[in-house]
Every structure is written in C-alpha cells, then in structure tokens.
Amino acid sequence: MSTEHPDFTDDLAELESAEDFLTYFGIAFDPKVVRINHLHILQRFHNYLNGAGKAPEYETWKHLLARAYQDFVHSDALTEGVFSVFKRARGIQTVPITAIGRRQP
Template sequence: MHAPSPTLADDLAELETIEDFLAYFGIPYERSVVQINRLHILQRFHDYLRSADEPPVYEQWHERLARAYDDYLNSDAITQGVFRVFKRARGISTVQLSDIGRAPR
C-alpha cells in the first residue's frame, strides 16, 4: 500500500481502472454493470468533469463519478449514447464549424 499522496491529482494518477476509481471514491458498484459499461462510464465521468466551471475537488469528483455510474445502473450504452457511433445510430451527428458556409464538395 502506498503512503497517502499530498494531493488529489497525485492520488488519481495512481488509479488505472474504473474499479480503482470507484473504490477510491467509496462508490459501491455492481460488477456486471461495470464490466459491460466500463468505457462508457469513464467517458461520461470525463464529460461531467469537462462541463464543470470550477476545478474539481474530491467531493465534485465523487459526485460526478457516482452520477456517471448511476447513468448506466438502470440504462445501457445505446440509450446513453456517449460515443459518436451511438449518436450516429440515433441520427445525431456533428458538423465541424469550419464546414459551415462552405459549398458541398
């Protein structure tokens, strides 16, 4: 076991898996939910952190990770549609700003 790190960033740098993150933040989880949705949960967590106005501290990281996990607890990857492939499947696409106003090729 490592000695406690002086900062949250130091602690987080040591975490490698979604299970590590959930354990670090003390969030109980169902193994089957994590096994099926691990990348989706991490992406949603990242999206929640990116949308924050302030630099997250432990409490905000905890809340956002719990929220990301909860999104998949009673849902699935297709419904949540975090990744572009799922958005395209639902008919949602993005247009690059540089393409707006250009004549079609």
C-alpha cells in the same frame, strides 16, 4: 482543493480502470454494470468534469463519477450515446462548428 483529501489529484495517476476510480472515491458499484460499461462510464465522467468548469475538488469529482455510473445502472450504452458511434446508430449526426463556413465564390 479539499482539506480532507488534499493530495487526491496526485492519487489519480495511480488509477487505471473504472473500478479503480469507483473504489478510490468510495462509490459502491455492481461489477457487472461496470464490466459492460466501463469505457462509457469513464467518458461520461470526463464529459461531466469538462462541464463542471471548476478546479479539482474531491467531493465534486466523487459526485460526478457517481452520477456517471448511475447513468448506466438505469440505462445502456446505446441509449446514453456517449460515443459518436452510438449517436450515429440512433440517427444523430453532428457537425463541428469549424466545418461550417461561407462558400467561396
């Protein structure tokens, strides 16, 4: 964990919105972009955190949140397809690996 922000994971429990997270991590943002895409930004951030596979580090979290926000500054929810409803709207279908199996005789 960062020595500069040793208790940042404790602080996270107090954050409720995308605006709260962006402000906490000191990321400048356009309120209009966040208002339109707040759930998408947080979900993308969550996805990035899952992919990082590291213990929580302030600078890593800040970088991944900024990256998630930037995804929606230059794009939109339909194009980014964070949620499955948007993937289906673009014609992308997914099947969970657990649903694939051998056919029983």
